[in-house]
Amino acid sequence: MSDIKKIVGNIGWPRIIIALFLFSMYAVSPFIGIDLKSALGDTVVRFGMNAVLVLSLVPMILSGTGLNFGMPLGVEAGLLGAVISIEMGLHGIVGVFAAILFSLPFAFLFGWIYGHILNKVKGGEMMIATYIGFSSVALMCIMWLLLPFKSPDMIWAYGGEGLRTTISVENYWHKAFEKALHINTELLPVGEIIFFIILAFLMWVFFRTKSGYSMKAVGTNDMFARATGIDIDKVRVKSVIMSTVLSAVGIVIYQQSFGFVQLYLAPFYMAFPAIAAILIGGASVNKASLANVVIGTFLFQGILTMTPSVVNGLIKTDMSETIRIIVSNGMILYALTRKGGAGSGR
Helix, strand or coil, rough: CCCHHHHHHHHCHHHHHHHHHHHHHHHHHHHHCHHHHHHHHHHHHHHHHHHHHCCCCCHHHCCCCCCCCCHHHHHHHHHHHHHHHHHHHCCCHHHHHHHHHHHHHHHHEEEEEHHHHHHHHCHHHHHHHHHHHHHHHHHHHHHHCCCCCCCCCCCCCCCCCCCCCCECCCCCCCHHHHHHHHCCCCCHHHHHHHHHHHHHHHHHHHHHHHHHHHHHHHHHCHHHHHHHCCCHHHHHHHHHHHHHHHHHHHHHHHHHHHHHCCCCEEEEEEEEEHHHHHHHHCCCCCCCCCCCCCHHHHHHHHHHHHHHHHHHHHHHCCCHHHHHHHHHHHHHHHHHHHCCCCCCCC
């Protein structure tokens, strides 16, 4: 009995309840006309699309810089890389990696500025990060109209300038990973999952280096870190740059799976689902692990995918979008009001 209590304590009742709720929806789905294979496939596809974005939160959390509500800043860097790749007419896996490569200088610059701002407002990082993220979206709304892109697939047809709100990557690098691996399946995003595993492994290795231990030391006890000679501000800036770069990479992966580049106000709330996912997975404001990323992303995306389908099947009415909004915002609200970490039952 004590072993069971210990396991439950480590997992946390919230994750157990959410997991049971999700599995109950999978169990019910065949009886209300929902194909279970497709339902699981949709969840895994959404996991592959979003996993890198959730992973990008880990460095800032472990360094004690808080939850990255400024994620739209990194997303904008990724969007810049994506539109440059399309402007150059790059296709397939080359186009995806070119978009990532083009986004890196912007992500490094944005992350460096962002990190130095957060160092000036210690204790209020998450509030200031939210303003920075929102402000970056507003600024880029102007830039998308002014930047000198000429590709007819991206600019407004009636004016001949300014980027469209939504840009298709169908003819460029949609599902590029699967095509490169010669995998013809809509139910298992093997390429995205392999890419996520590689990034997760590299992060696991990094946090076992001297720099990684320094970052965790700053997040755990900054006074102890300072006493051991660690430059706290420098470490915090490094963690912010890492998170910004990973969020730029994450949005490119998201786009190649989704099939569209969405500009203007689309990145506005990108941080909230990712933050909710990692918190639901068991992370807290200063503690996170790769397991939290994987579990949280699967649970969040699973609930978000299954709830509208199951409810629609039960009441025979199409309320999918309304239900999706209620469920997603409800889960985000739950996650953001949590105080405990992985072992918390609250």
